[in-house]
Amino acid sequence: xxxxxxxxxxxxxxxxxxxxFFVFTILAVAPYDPxxxxxxxxxxxxxxxxxxxxxxxxxxLLVRYVNYIWDLLHGDFGKSYKTRLPVADxxxxxxxxxxxxxxxxxxxAIVLGIPLGILSAKKQYSLLDNxxxxxxxxxxxxxxxxxxxLLVILFALKLRWxxxxxxxxxxxxxxxxxxxxxxxxxxGIMASIMRMTRSSVLETMRQDYIGTARAxxxxxxxxxxxxxxxxxxxPIITISALQFGNLLGGSMLxxxxxxxxxxxRYMLDAIKTKDTPAIMGSVIxxxxxxxxMNLLADILYAFVDPRIKSQYRSAxxxxxxxxxxxxx
Amino acid sequence: MDTIxxxxxxxxxxxxxxxRVYALNGLDLDLREGETLGLVGETGAxxxxxxxxxxxxxxxxxxxxxxxxxxxRGTDLLxxxxxxxxxxxxxxxxxxxxxxxxxxxxxxxxxxxIAEAISNHEHLSHRDALVKxxxxxxxxxxxxxxxxxxxxQFSGGxxxxxxxxxxxxxxxxILIADEPTTALDVTIQAQVxxxxxxxxxxxxxxxxxxxxxxxxxxxxxxxxxVIYGGEIVESADVFSLFERHLHPYxxxxxxxxxxxxxxxxxxxxxxxxxxxxxxxPEGCKFxxxxxxxxxRCRTSHPVMREVASGHSVRCFRYEQxxxxxxx
Numbered sequence: 001x002x003x004x005x006x007x008x009x010x011x012x013x014x015x016x017x018x019x020x021f022f023v024f025t026i027l028a029v030a031p032y033d034p035x036x037x038x039x040x041x042x043x044x045x046x047x048x049x050x051x052x053x054x055x056x057x058x059x060x061l062l063v064r065y066v067n068y069i070w071d072l073l074h075g076d077f078g079k080s081y082k083t084r085l086p087v088a089d090x091x092x093x094x095x096x097x098x099x100x101x102x103x104x105x106x107x108x109a110i111v112l113g114i115p116l117g118i119l120s121a122k123k124q125y126s127l128l129d130n131x132x133x134x135x136x137x138x139x140x141x142x143x144x145x146x147x148x149x150l151l152v153i154l155f156a157l158k159l160r161w162x163x164x165x166x167x168x169x170x171x172x173x174x175x176x177x178x179x180x181x182x183x184x185x186x187x188g189i190m191a192s193i194m195r196m197t198r199s200s201v202l203e204t205m206r207q208d209y210i211g212t213a214r215a216x217x218x219x220x221x222x223x224x225x226x227x228x229x230x231x232x233x234x235p236i237i238t239i240s241a242l243q244f245g246n247l248l249g250g251s252m253l254x255x256x257x258x259x260x261x262x263x264x265r266y267m268l269d270a271i272k273t274k275d276t277p278a279i280m281g282s283v284i285x286x287x288x289x290x291x292x293m294n295l296l297a298d299i300l301y302a303f304v305d306p307r308i309k310s311q312y313r314s315a316x317x318x319x320x321x322x323x324x325x326x327x328x
Numbered sequence: 329m330d331t332i333x334x335x336x337x338x339x340x341x342x343x344x345x346x347x348r349v350y351a352l353n354g355l356d357l358d359l360r361e362g363e364t365l366g367l368v369g370e371t372g373a374x375x376x377x378x379x380x381x382x383x384x385x386x387x388x389x390x391x392x393x394x395x396x397x398x399x400x401r402g403t404d405l406l407x408x409x410x411x412x413x414x415x416x417x418x419x420x421x422x423x424x425x426x427x428x429x430x431x432x433x434x435x436x437x438x439x440x441x442i443a444e445a446i447s448n449h450e451h452l453s454h455r456d457a458l459v460k461x462x463x464x465x466x467x468x469x470x471x472x473x474x475x476x477x478x479x480x481q482f483s484g485g486x487x488x489x490x491x492x493x494x495x496x497x498x499x500x501x502i503l504i505a506d507e508p509t510t511a512l513d514v515t516i517q518a519q520v521x522x523x524x525x526x527x528x529x530x531x532x533x534x535x536x537x538x539x540x541x542x543x544x545x546x547x548x549x550x551x552x553x554v555i556y557g558g559e560i561v562e563s564a565d566v567f568s569l570f571e572r573h574l575h576p577y578x579x580x581x582x583x584x585x586x587x588x589x590x591x592x593x594x595x596x597x598x599x600x601x602x603x604x605x606x607x608x609p610e611g612c613k614f615x616x617x618x619x620x621x622x623x624r625c626r627t628s629h630p631v632m633r634e635v636a637s638g639h640s641v642r643c644f645r646y647e648q649x650x651x652x653x654x655x
Binding site for chain 1 (some may be wrong): 415417418426432435441628
């Protein structure tokens with residue numbers, strides 16, 4: 001298992017090289033000049049040229065990329081063109097806020113999505129199932145920011161129950177300001193978790209072992225949780241982990257609508273000002289968190305399904321077996 | 329011997345998009361204390377529906393129990409509430425399913441799967457139930473040390489042993505075995521059947537053994553009931569049936585087995601196919617395939633007649649015999 005995890009972590013390296021190279025190239029060939037962004041339109045020719053030289057923009061693309069990676073390997077993510085502040089500090093300062101928001105959204109999505117999915121599956125084609133299906137489709141198709149705006153209008157402007165902007169200072173205020181963005185982000189994810197739970201449970205419901213379980217005379221609740229849900233978990237874990245990975249990279253629109261000081265908003269600002277180092281930093285964070293969540297899902301599979309666990313194990317065994325064969 | 333389970337005029341239909349499937353049409357059956365009753369019939373005859381009906385596990389929808397009674401020691405199981413049925417299932421009547429490869433939960437270890445039944449019915453703590461589960465595993469010939477293993481670590485025959493251990497964990501009165509050996513290869517079949525026989529005696533259970541294999545019946549059963557088109561067409565003790573098979577369907581079944589003492593090039597199947605269960609014939613269900621069928625067979629439905637002590641058959645050909653005996 002540990003070996004498997006290590007292997008997967010090592011696989012992160014080529015993924016990151018690919019992602020950074022791709023984004024770096026796109027930013028480099030994009031038709032804008034970061035120098036004019038930094039200095040403004042009124043800058044003199046010499047100032048522009050000096051700045052270009054200082055930023056290394058006159059070097060060829062590959063050289064610039066290698067330099068960037070070299071700095072990266074030394075822990076230097078560069079300085080923002082716009083604010084001249086170190087990107088790594090800026091992102092790390094915002095990341096906890098994004099983690100908080102992502103976690104709250106996921107909790108809402110999972111706590112509501114899984115039970116609703118089970119109920120819809122168990123009462124397939126009932127009124128509840130139909131309402132959940134339509135509701136789920138609406139929530140998935142609805143743009144996040146639009147739902148966010150509606151919530152702000154209702155709960156912040158009309159009812160004045162909750163703040164519409166920013167993140168409070170003390171725990172109660174933070175909690176209050178978390179509610180609306182978490183619901184905004186959680187709704188769509190809840191709907192997809194619900195749909196996935198429904199179809200996965202529907203599949204396991206028809207398995208023979210459910211009959212065996214019922215024939216033991218155990219309660220329907222136990223049959224549902226211990227036998228149906230436990231077997232239906234794999235796709236639910238997959239989708240939850242992917243969504244969580246997505247959220248951890250920062251949700252640009254929702255964080256912007258609620259002025260949430262997270263990495264999503266930082267990235268959107270960076271894109272707006274064409275701030276290459278800041279964009280690169282955000283992209284790296286995004287792909288790392290996404291990959292790690294993927295890995296986490298794969299590890300969780302092993303805890304849920306002993307067959308997968310034994311696969312991870314047997315991969316190791318096979319190797320050691322081969323090794324013995326070669327030695328003898 | 330007292331009757332422990334009596335099925336009276338049981339009618340179960342499945343309402344599907346393609347029409348109504350007449351799975352059981354007035355099925356009568358009685359199982360006596362301590363005996364093994366073989367229920368023989370081909371695929372689609374309604375064997376599994378009967379088993380599920382007795383367990384109260386007919387999937388609804390599409391399954392509908394239209395009428396009849398299932399009396400367990402005089403109590404009609406069809407009138408029991410869900411909670412009452414939960415005390416019957418596993419504790420009084422247990423069931424073994426057809427395919428051991430799929431009837432165990434793949435993500436729970438086998439010890440827990442057995443213990444679950446025990447702690448549910450015998451109000452034992454989880455730990456005590458696990459201890460008893462290990463004993464059950466030993467009973468079915470699996471080392472107790474394998475209790476923490478998962479179904480994928482067992483072979484098919486071993487899995488069926490685990491399924492049997494689950495079924496017998498609470499010492500039920502009745503064991504319904506739905507083709508317990510169909511999915512196993514022949515050597516394992518014999519082992520599992522022997523074990524079932526031994527355990528049935530040891531626990532003094534009654535057993536309803538559902539099968540399409542007459543060899544299994546001859547080896548294991550005290551009495552036999554032959555099911556066709558959702559009703560019993562012949563029932564007798566195992567010796568009378570093999571000696572004197574009366575119903576044309578039973579005759580066909582026995583004739584289709586190749587005999588060791590004759591040199592046969594071709595097997596003798598029963599001609600034709602099982603009738604479409606959404607459109608069963610009006611009269612005798614077997615009339616479409618029966619070489620003795622008359623006009624009367626096609627229009628009116630024969631009843632079960634006792635032609636000799638304990639030997640009943642559903643066929644017009646034996647009306648005379650019954651009268652003869654009456655006189």
